[in-house]
Amino acid sequence: MLDYINRQAPTWLVQPEVLAGEEFQDCIILVFGKPRTAVFAHIDSIGFTVRYGRQLVRIGGPDTETGYRLVGEDSQGAIDCTLTVDDETGALGYEFSRDIERGTTLTFACDFRETETTVQSCYLDNRLGVWNALQLCETLQDGIVVFSCYEEHGGGTVKFLAKYIHERFAVRQALVCDITWVTEGVHAGQGCAISLRDSLIPRRSYVERIRQIAKKSGIPHQLEVEGSGGSDGKELQHGAQPWDWCFVGAPEDHVHTPHEQVHKADIDSMLRLYQVLMREL
Amino acid sequence: MLDYINRQAPTWLVQPEVLAGEEFQDCIILVFGKPRTAVFAHIDSIGFTVRYGRQLVRIGGPDTETGYRLVGEDSQGAIDCTLTVDDETGALGYEFSRDIERGTTLTFACDFRETETTVQSCYLDNRLGVWNALQLCETLQDGIVVFSCYEEHGGGTVKFLAKYIHERFAVRQALVCDITWVTEGVHAGQGCAISLRDSLIPRRSYVERIRQIAKKSGIPHQLEVEGSGGSDGKELQHGAQPWDWCFVGAPEDHVHTPHEQVHKADIDSMLRLYQVLMREL
Amino acid sequence: MLDYINRQAPTWLVQPEVLAGEEFQDCIILVFGKPRTAVFAHIDSIGFTVRYGRQLVRIGGPDTETGYRLVGEDSQGAIDCTLTVDDETGALGYEFSRDIERGTTLTFACDFRETETTVQSCYLDNRLGVWNALQLCETLQDGIVVFSCYEEHGGGTVKFLAKYIHERFAVRQALVCDITWVTEGVHAGQGCAISLRDSLIPRRSYVERIRQIAKKSGIPHQLEVEGSGGSDGKELQHGAQPWDWCFVGAPEDHVHTPHEQVHKADIDSMLRLYQVLMREL
Numbered sequence: 001m002l003d004y005i006n007r008q009a010p011t012w013l014v015q016p017e018v019l020a021g022e023e024f025q026d027c028i029i030l031v032f033g034k035p036r037t038a039v040f041a042h043i044d045s046i047g048f049t050v051r052y053g054r055q056l057v058r059i060g061g062p063d064t065e066t067g068y069r070l071v072g073e074d075s076q077g078a079i080d081c082t083l084t085v086d087d088e089t090g091a092l093g094y095e096f097s098r099d100i101e102r103g104t105t106l107t108f109a110c111d112f113r114e115t116e117t118t119v120q121s122c123y124l125d126n127r128l129g130v131w132n133a134l135q136l137c138e139t140l141q142d143g144i145v146v147f148s149c150y151e152e153h154g155g156g157t158v159k160f161l162a163k164y165i166h167e168r169f170a171v172r173q174a175l176v177c178d179i180t181w182v183t184e185g186v187h188a189g190q191g192c193a194i195s196l197r198d199s200l201i202p203r204r205s206y207v208e209r210i211r212q213i214a215k216k217s218g219i220p221h222q223l224e225v226e227g228s229g230g231s232d233g234k235e236l237q238h239g240a241q242p243w244d245w246c247f248v249g250a251p252e253d254h255v256h257t258p259h260e261q262v263h264k265a266d267i268d269s270m271l272r273l274y275q276v277l278m279r280e281l
Numbered sequence: 282m283l284d285y286i287n288r289q290a291p292t293w294l295v296q297p298e299v300l301a302g303e304e305f306q307d308c309i310i311l312v313f314g315k316p317r318t319a320v321f322a323h324i325d326s327i328g329f330t331v332r333y334g335r336q337l338v339r340i341g342g343p344d345t346e347t348g349y350r351l352v353g354e355d356s357q358g359a360i361d362c363t364l365t366v367d368d369e370t371g372a373l374g375y376e377f378s379r380d381i382e383r384g385t386t387l388t389f390a391c392d393f394r395e396t397e398t399t400v401q402s403c404y405l406d407n408r409l410g411v412w413n414a415l416q417l418c419e420t421l422q423d424g425i426v427v428f429s430c431y432e433e434h435g436g437g438t439v440k441f442l443a444k445y446i447h448e449r450f451a452v453r454q455a456l457v458c459d460i461t462w463v464t465e466g467v468h469a470g471q472g473c474a475i476s477l478r479d480s481l482i483p484r485r486s487y488v489e490r491i492r493q494i495a496k497k498s499g500i501p502h503q504l505e506v507e508g509s510g511g512s513d514g515k516e517l518q519h520g521a522q523p524w525d526w527c528f529v530g531a532p533e534d535h536v537h538t539p540h541e542q543v544h545k546a547d548i549d550s551m552l553r554l555y556q557v558l559m560r561e562l
Numbered sequence: 563m564l565d566y567i568n569r570q571a572p573t574w575l576v577q578p579e580v581l582a583g584e585e586f587q588d589c590i591i592l593v594f595g596k597p598r599t600a601v602f603a604h605i606d607s608i609g610f611t612v613r614y615g616r617q618l619v620r621i622g623g624p625d626t627e628t629g630y631r632l633v634g635e636d637s638q639g640a641i642d643c644t645l646t647v648d649d650e651t652g653a654l655g656y657e658f659s660r661d662i663e664r665g666t667t668l669t670f671a672c673d674f675r676e677t678e679t680t681v682q683s684c685y686l687d688n689r690l691g692v693w694n695a696l697q698l699c700e701t702l703q704d705g706i707v708v709f710s711c712y713e714e715h716g717g718g719t720v721k722f723l724a725k726y727i728h729e730r731f732a733v734r735q736a737l738v739c740d741i742t743w744v745t746e747g748v749h750a751g752q753g754c755a756i757s758l759r760d761s762l763i764p765r766r767s768y769v770e771r772i773r774q775i776a777k778k779s780g781i782p783h784q785l786e787v788e789g790s791g792g793s794d795g796k797e798l799q800h801g802a803q804p805w806d807w808c809f810v811g812a813p814e815d816h817v818h819t820p821h822e823q824v825h826k827a828d829i830d831s832m833l834r835l836y837q838v839l840m841r842e843l
Contacts (some may be wrong), residue, residue, distance in 0.1 A: 025765060025804050049759055049787055052747030057789030059763065102747065102787050103758035105766075154762045156799040163802040185333030185383065196384035197330055200435045201340065203306060204386075225330055225383050227338030237437040240444040240521060240802060242306050466614030466664065477665035478611055481716045482621065484587060485667075506611055506664050508619030518718040521725040521802060523587050 001028060001043065001147060004134070013139050024164075026149050027157050033142035035169050037281045039274065040158060040232040041133040041177040042151030045123050046256055047107040048083075048092065050074075050100045056083070056092040059105065060152030063257040064092060069109040074101040080109065108258040117189070117264055124252055124260040125179040126151070128267060132249075133177050136274050143278045144171060151178070151232050158235035166241040173206070173281055174245040175274065176231045179262065180224060182253045189263040191220030192270035195247035198229040200237050206244035210277060217276045220269045222251075248273060282309060282324065282428060285415070294420050305445075307430050308438050314423035316450050318562045320555065321439060321513040322414040322458040323432030326404050327537055328388040329364075329373065331355075331381045337364070337373040340386065341433030344538040345373060350390040355382040361390065389539040398470070398545055405533055405541040406460040407432070409548060413530075414458050417555050424559045425452060432459070432513050439516035447522040454487070454562055455526040456555065457512045460543065461505060463534045470544040472501030473551035476528035479510040481518050487525035491558060498557045501550045503532075529554060563590060563605065563709060566696070575701050586726075588711050589719050595704035597731050599843045601836065602720060602794040602807075603695040603739040604713030607685050608818055609669040610645075610654065612636075612662045618645070618654040621667065622714030625819040626654060631671040636663040642671070670820040679751070679826055686814055686822040687741040688713070690829060694811075695739050698836050705840045706733060713740070713794050720797035728803040735768070735843055736807040737836065738795045741824065742786060744815045751825040753782030754832035757809035760791040762799050768806035772839060779838045782831045784813075810835060 002020060005028070009015055019029035026043075046060035048070065058064075068083040081096035094100065108122035121127075133145050144165060150156040165171050180186065180193050194210060196202075214221050224247075236243040250266035283301060286309070290296055300310035307324075327341035329351060339345075349364040362377035375381065389403035402408075414426050425446060431437040446452050461467065461474050475495060477488060495502050505528075517524040531547035564582060567590070571577055578592035588605075608622035610632065620626075630645040643658035656662065670684035683689075695707050706727060712718040727733050742748065742755050756772060758764075776783050786809075798805040812828035 023804055025806075026767075049763070049789075051787045051789070052745075057759075057787065102785050150763075150799075154799065156762070157804075159800060159802040160804045183333075197338075200437070201330070201431075205307075223383050225332045225338065227330075227332070237431075237435065238440060240440040242304055242438075242441045244306075464614075478619075481718070482611070482712075486588075504664050506613045506619065508611075508613070518712075518716065519721060521721040523585055523719075523722045525587075 005030065012137055014141050016137070024161070025157055027161055028147040029161065029165065030137060030145040031169070032140045032144070035142055035144045035171050037173040037175060037278055038144035038146055038165055038171050039133055039136065039175050039177045039278070040146045040148055041129040042126050042148045042232055043130055044149045044152050045107060046152045047105055050102055050104040050106065052102055054093045054099065056094055056106065058092070061256055063255070068258055070094065070106040071109045072100070072104050072106040074104040076101070079104070079106065081106070111258060118261050119264065120259055120261040122258040122260060124262050125255070128179055128262060129177045129249060132267070132271050132274060135271050136278065139275065140278060144169065148232055155235045158232045159239050162236055162239045162241055162243055166243070172241060172243045174233070174236050174243055175277060176233045176245055176247040176249070177274065178231050178247060178249045179252045180247065180249050181229070181255050182251045186222050186224050186251045188251060188253060189265050191222050192248060192250050192266055192273050193222050193224040195224040195226070198226045198231065198247065200230065200234055202233060202246050203244050207246050209281065210246050210248070213277055213280045214273060217273070219272045219276065220265070221273060248277070286311065293418055295422050297418070305442070306438055308442055309428040310442065310446065311418060311426040312450070313421045313425070316423055316425045316452050318454040318456060318559055319425035319427055319446055319452050320414055320417065320456050320458045320559070321427045321429055322410040323407050323429045323513055324411055325430045325433050326388060327433045328386055331383055331385040331387065333383055335374045335380065337375060337387070339373070342537055343389070344536070349539055351375065351387040352390045353381070353385050353387040355385045357382070360385070360387065362387070392539065399542050400545065401540055401542040403539040403541060405543050406536070409460055409543060410458045410530060413548070413552050413555060416552050417559065420556065421559060425450065429513055436516045439513045440520050443517055443520045443522055443524060447524070453522060453524045455514070455517050455524055456558060457514045457526055457528040457530070458555065459512050459528060459530045460533050461528065461530050462510070462536050463532045467503050467505050467532045469532060469534060470546050472503050473529060473531050473547055473554050474503050474505040476505040476507070479507045479512065479528065481511065481515055483514065483527050484525050488527050490562065491527050491529070494558055494561045495554060498554070500553045500557065501546070502554060529558070567592065574699055576703050578699070586723070587719055589723055590709040591723065591727065592699060592707040593731070594702045594706070597704055597706045597733050599735040599737060599840055600706035600708055600727055600733050601695055601698065601737050601739045601840070602708045602710055603691040604688050604710045604794055605692055606711045606714050607669060608714045609667055612664055612666040612668065614664055616655045616661065618656060618668070620654070623818055624670070625817070630820055632656065632668040633671045634662070634666050634668040636666045638663070641666070641668065643668070673820060680823050681826065682821055682823040684820040684822060686824050687817070690741055690824060691739045691811060694829070694833050694836060697833050698840065701837065702840060706731065710794055717797045720794045721801050724798055724801045724803055724805055728805070734803060734805045736795070736798050736805055737839060738793045738807055738809040738811070739836065740793050740809060740811045741814045742809065742811050743791070743817050744813045748784050748786050748813045750813060750815060751827050753784050754810060754812050754828055754835050755784050755786040757786040757788070760788045760793065760809065762792065762796055764795060764808050765806050769808050771843065772808050772810070775839055775842045776835060779835070781834045781838065782827070783835060810839070
């Protein structure tokens with residue numbers, strides 16, 4: 001990520017201050033101009049940790065189906081194995097030619113597929129959010145772009161990132177740049193979703209401002225209302241600074257499987273919406 | 282709330298500093314004299330959010346029963362509809378003459394009832410806590426009164442309020458001014474409850490001081506012990522300042538229904554207890 | 563604890579700064595030399611709170627079995643009673659010659675047993691962690707030793723301790739000095755466990771450094787991988803400072819019962835591992 005940023009930044013409209021290193025763990029903060037709003041895109045993914053006796057435990061909430069191909073590496077070399085799910089107990093395991101060392105991380109094997117209207121792969125959640133944030137950087141004049149970790153597994157970095165940003169830049173407006181779900185109310189191809197709530201409820205006055213800007217912009221978008229699910233917004237909500245936050249992101253089908261699928265029109269509207277919101281918020 | 286405070290404050294014994302505005306989101310802090318203790322009363326309520334296809338999702342933990350009357354407003358006008366609960370799935374919906382716009386908030390319709398000994402209405406939790414805090418303001422000399430949000434749904438404001446108060450005033454004693462439950466151990470009419478624990482356990486030395494002050498005062502009160510439930514105390518407990526907290530509040534029957542009922546004697550003892558505690562803590 | 567520390571400190575290699583008092587609630591921080599790493603050992607325990615009608619509610623997650631002996635004290639005197647568990651409902655109660663006052667804390671009666679190779683008692687979790695930390699103090703040159711509370715029940719002190727330590731000493735490396743579980747992958751007598759994950763996942767780069775130091779030291783140890791469980795590491799992970807943390811502790815059998823059992827070889831390797839890690843991290 002840092003390599004990419006350092007290589008690309010010279011072509012961007014505004015040169016950001018790049019904050020990274022031990023005080024930020026594995027996260028990156030890019031500060032453009034005089035920021036009023038921060039974009040949070042998480043760079044971690046779901047997966048599995050190898051336990052003992054060929055057992056696996058989840059990292060985040062991956063979908064599990066016998067036969068999913070998993071890849072990784074331990075001190076004995078590269079790993080390309082198959083997920084197993086016990087029919088009765090639901091216990092997770094793997095099939096491989098040898099035992100894998102305990103603590104090894106396994107992820108879905110990537111099988112990228114593209115049609116005229118869609119992209120499909122594991123980890124579009126949140127590689128598409130990261131892609132969107134990086135595209136946004138090209139023309140961003142005032143704003144902060146944050147690449148966070150641990151979103152999929154218990155949180156843990158947004159708390160200190162949010163504190164740092166609020167204390168140093170007095171910014172307290174956030175957009176959560178992430179991928180959501182296709183549901184009976186949010187359809188593929190009908191535009192980026194603005195989430196009115198998930199398991200948490202962002203502050204109405206802030207969400208209303210975003211809705212008005214989106215409406216005025218004419219960019220296709222959809223309003224999402226869920227009773228469950230969460231995002232980096234959770235850590236902003238629970239932190240000790242008065243952040244406003246709102247989830248704005250394209251919906252995907254086949255969530256948390258190796259076959260996550262997003263409509264290209266929704267990716268397009270997501271980027272355009274972020275460009276407008278970062279100007280007008 | 283701010284209107285009421287500005288109108289009433291001139292009649293109060295001490296004029297408080299009023300802290301409100303964007304840095305405090307929708308919350309209010311009143312600072313009287315040289316504060317040693319802060320009272321937290323939440324001003325948010327439970328309810329429902331309209332989803333898609335006539336579905337509802339909960340805000341906080343409202344009781345649900347087919348037939349409860351719900352009110353709200355969307356861009357098409359006022360709403361007065363009826364809650365439905367699916368017998369088999371428990372899924373929540375509404376019956377109304379038209380579709381309601383997604384994201385609309387619905388609340389219980391208010392039906393205030395009063396007898397010689399009780400008041401009954403939706404949202405006594407926490408309108409009575411707020412009423413108690415405002416009554417307390419009339420004679421308060423030294424102390425802080427906080428009106429917080431999001432208590433019913435995931436928290437999110439007490440963390441920054443607690444940080445601000447601790448850093449600016451070095452206050453770290455809190456009373457949680459809220460309504461609790463009538464149970465087999467806490468009876469209507471026998472006095473305000475002092476909670477020795479709920480899902481969390483406040484620090485014993487602080488709770489003991491409160492018990493001693495209450496005992497010496499002669500004001501009727503009851504000791505509550507629960508294994509579940511939570512309050513703004515949760516955010517104080519989990520924040521990054523060494524707050525002591527204790528829940529002190531009247532018990533109600535028919536919790537989180539449109540028919541919450543509180544005994545007037547318990548309201549009376551609650552206010553008197555707060556007056557003594559704010560003097561002696 | 564403070565008495566012990568004040569009595570023993572003169573015999574220690576380095577005299578620590580002792581931080582305690584109201585700003586630290588019931589916790590203690592010892593600061594030795596120029597610290598780079600902090601050890602967190604919790605001093606609270608699991609148990610029960612007396613409710614009404616001879617009911618009990620849990621403090622933390624104690625094992626429950628009819629017949630366990632519980633002790634405590636209320637204003638009527640000492641208590642030595644027996645735990646009861648309802649076969650059908652699982653409801654907890656007690657058998658005793660009189661009613662116990664509501665809010666009274668009960669704990670397992672201590673029955674310390676020792677063989678050539680093991681110690682056995684209630685509350686080895688976390689008296690052994692505390693013992694290990696205190697032994698470590700004898701020769702510690704640079705480092706911080708923290709005695710925290712509320713680890714067993716919802717957390718609440720590590721957040722402010724971690725903030726204080728990070729702000730004043732710029733320390734952000736932590737070792738969680740606690741007792742874990744004997745499982746099919748972690749065996750009694752085979753050395754102290756280094757936990758690669760529990761319900762949360764510590765940062766890989768930090769855990770790898772610990773693994774390398776442990777490996778080079780030649781001290782017996784085992785690698786643990788769990789999908790559940792938590793520790794003071796949870797509060798470090800969720801706090802607003804960029805702490806790295808790793809759980810390093812001996813495994814016990816009969817977890818959270820009155821019969822917790824630890825192998826002496828694992829206690830020995832735990833202390834030696836901490837001595838090396840505090841020097842080399």
